[in-house]
Amino acid sequence: MGTAEFLNIAIEAVLDYVGEPHNYGVYVVWTCKTLQNNKALLSTTLSDGMYFEATYNGDKKELYLDAYKKEKNVCIKVED
Template sequence: MDNGKFIDICKNEVVKYTNDHLDKTDGKQISSDDVYVVWLTKVLQSNKALLSTTLFDGMYYELTYNGDKNELYIDVYKKFENKGLVLDD
């Protein structure tokens, strides 16, 4: 699958997932304009991307397209902390 089509599919899946899991009482919904690609790769017939949204919820989404099986997988993660560490030589 070409990268453009893959990104469109990924953004739509992230929108669906996010809107399904937002608190309905807030009345907030996102669109594909609120989703951005952090990282993208294509190897042979498979694609993988990391995406996030403009929401301040710490969520990110890993989508993988298995070209052999024509299947799309989504893994959803929440970032809790980004901590810098000094490594000893």
């Protein structure tokens, strides 16, 4: 499966998970392809703190969708 086809399927999976009406956008944060497998991190324009990890297993021709909610954002100062 090519990257564009995978991303279309992953975006549709997020839309299905979040539900109707689709008055929000889905955007891709990061994606990669290794051999016959794909992975992407996605989020929506909703302010619910959710993000999604879509993984395509090319051997089994299965898409897995994990949904996460951001709990906290902590700033950690790093000194050189």
